[in-house]
Amino acid sequence: xxxxxxxxxxxxxxxxxxxxxxxxxxxxxxxxxxxxxxxxxxxxxxxxxxxxxxxxxxxxxxxxxxxxxxxxxxxxxxxxxxxxxxxxxxxxxxxxxxxxxxxxxxxxxxx
Amino acid sequence: xxxxxxxxxxxxxxxxxxxxxxxxxxxxxxxxxxxxxxxxxxxxxxxxxxxxxxxxxxxxxxxxxxxxxxxxxxxxxxxxxxxxxxxxxxxxxxxxxxxxxxxxxxxxxxxxxx
Numbered sequence: 001x002x003x004x005x006x007x008x009x010x011x012x013x014x015x016x017x018x019x020x021x022x023x024x025x026x027x028x029x030x031x032x033x034x035x036x037x038x039x040x041x042x043x044x045x046x047x048x049x050x051x052x053x054x055x056x057x058x059x060x061x062x063x064x065x066x067x068x069x070x071x072x073x074x075x076x077x078x079x080x081x082x083x084x085x086x087x088x089x090x091x092x093x094x095x096x097x098x099x100x101x102x103x104x105x106x107x108x109x110x111x
Numbered sequence: 112x113x114x115x116x117x118x119x120x121x122x123x124x125x126x127x128x129x130x131x132x133x134x135x136x137x138x139x140x141x142x143x144x145x146x147x148x149x150x151x152x153x154x155x156x157x158x159x160x161x162x163x164x165x166x167x168x169x170x171x172x173x174x175x176x177x178x179x180x181x182x183x184x185x186x187x188x189x190x191x192x193x194x195x196x197x198x199x200x201x202x203x204x205x206x207x208x209x210x211x212x213x214x215x216x217x218x219x220x221x222x223x224x225x
Contacts, residue, residue, distance in 0.1 A: 004153065031211035041199060041221070045213040086153070090211055097142060097205045097212055098169075101153035 003027070006087050006102040013109050019074040021105045023087030026068065030090045033099065034061050034072050037084040046072075046085075077109045114138045117202050117217035125225050130189045132220050134202030141207040143185040144214065145169075145177060147198040154201065160185055161207065192224045 007022045023032070034046045047054050047061040049070070054061050058077075063070040074081055084106050088099040115136045124130055134143065141162045146154040156169030158177040166177060174196060178186045189196055199221050203214040 033213065035216075041219045043201065043203075043216040043219075045215070048211060048213050050211065088154075097210065097214065098156060098159065099154075099214065101155075103151060103153045 004087055004089055004100050004102040006085075006105050008105060009103070010106045011108070013077050013107070015078055015109055015111050017077050017109075019077050019081075019107065019109075021072045021085050021087075021107070023070045023072070023102055024068055025089045025100075028092045029065075029068075030092050032063055032070050033088040033090075034070075035086040035088060037086060037104065039083065043086070074107075079109045079111050082107055082109050115202060115204055115215050115217040117200075117220050119220060120218065121221045123223045123225065124192055126193055128192050130192050130222070132187045132200055132202075132222070134185045134187070134217055135183050136202075136204045136215075137183065138204055138206075138215060139182070140204035140215070141182065142205045142212075143179070144203040144205075145175075145185070145187045146201045146203065147171065147196075148201060148219075149198050157187065157200075194224045196222065197224045198222060 003026050005024050031050045033048045036046050037043045049063050058075045060073040084104040086104045087102040118133045144159045145157040148154050155171050157175050160166050160179045163179050176188045199219050201219050202217040205212045205214045
C-alpha cells in the first residue's frame with residue numbers, strides 16, 4: 001500500500017472552477033512537495049512546504065501536520081492547468097532528500 | 112537549454128540488450144536521482160547519489176546499475192534489459208546546501224523493451 005494517498009485519482013472541471021486535490025500520509029515528515037507533470041511527461045516542482053500555507057499565482061498549497069494532510073488548490077482553473085499533480089513527502093526517518101510519491105491526480109479542465 | 116538533460120528521450124530495444132541512459136545537469140547540484148514511473152504507480156527511486164563518491168540503492172535497484180562520472184553526470188545502466196523494465200525514467204537533482212530542497216527533473220526517457 002502506497003504510504004502517500006492522493007484523492008481524487010481523476011478530476012474533470014469546467015474552466016473557472018475552484019479545484020482541490022488532497023494528499024494524506026502516514027508518518028512524520030520533514031517536508032511535503034507538490035509537483036506538476038505535463039501531458040508531455042515533464043515534471044516541475046510547484047511547492048515545498050513543512051507547515052502552513054504557500055501561494056503562487058492561482059495555486060495555493062496548505063498542510064496540516066497534526067492531521068497528516070495537505071491540499072493543493074487551483075483558483076479560476078484554466079485548460080492549461082490540465083496535468084497530473086503529484087504529492088511527495090520526505091519522511092523524517094529517511095536520509096537526505098529522498099521522497100516517497102503518491103500516484104498522482106489527473107486533472108482535465110474543459111473550456 | 113534545459114538544466115537537467117536526459118538522453119535519449121525515447122528508446123526501443125530488445126530483451127537482453129545492455130542500455131545506458133544518461134543524465135547531465137548544469138545546476139551545480141551535488142545530489143542526483145534516478146526514478147522510474149509506471150502507469151498507476153508513483154515514481155519509484157532506483158538509485159541516488161549525494162556526491163561523486165556516494166552511490167546508494169533505492170527501493171528498486173535490482174537489474175540496474177549507475178555511474179557518477181562527475182558532479183554533472185549520472186548514468187543509469189540496464190545490464191540485460193527485460194520487458195518489465197519498460198517504463199518512463201526520470202533523472203532529478205537537488206541542492207545539498209540545506210535539507211529538503213526541491214528536486215529538478217529532466218524531461219524523461221521513455222524506454223520500451225521488446
